[in-house]
Amino acid sequence: MCQTVENWLKTNDLSNAEIDFIETVLTFTSAVKVISSRKDEINKSFQINFPNKKAIIEPDLTYKKLEETLKENGINIDLSEMLTRFRKQGICSKLCKELLDSRVSG
Numbered sequence: 001m002c003q004t005v006e007n008w009l010k011t012n013d014l015s016n017a018e019i020d021f022i023e024t025v026l027t028f029t030s031a032v033k034v035i036s037s038r039k040d041e042i043n044k045s046f047q048i049n050f051p052n053k054k055a056i057i058e059p060d061l062t063y064k065k066l067e068e069t070l071k072e073n074g075i076n077i078d079l080s081e082m083l084t085r086f087r088k089q090g091i092c093s094k095l096c097k098e099l100l101d102s103r104v105s106g
Helices: 005-011 016-034 036-049 063-072 079-089 093-105
Strands: none
Touching: 005 016, 005 079, 016 036, 016 063, 016 093, 063 079, 063 093, 079 093
8 A cells, every 4th residue: 555645754754743844835835836926925824834944935946945945944854755755646746746857957
């Protein structure tokens, strides 16, 4: 049986708060790509939900920027594996593919 992304993240010693942070970064980034006019509102909501985390939701997120954001927030995970698992599970598939593709280009 295939393990869900959330279960895989838990087996990698991430807390529920860290998992929520990752999932929110991905879903909010996906949203801001579609409705960029609401970027400020999305970022305010993000900061309310994660006041102790450092991140800015931008439509031009790259693999490298996501990797840096996770490290700045004390989250150490195999990013390629995580994005591949999210994509295969159908969670933010388009964004995850773009991020995995940007891993090579920048």
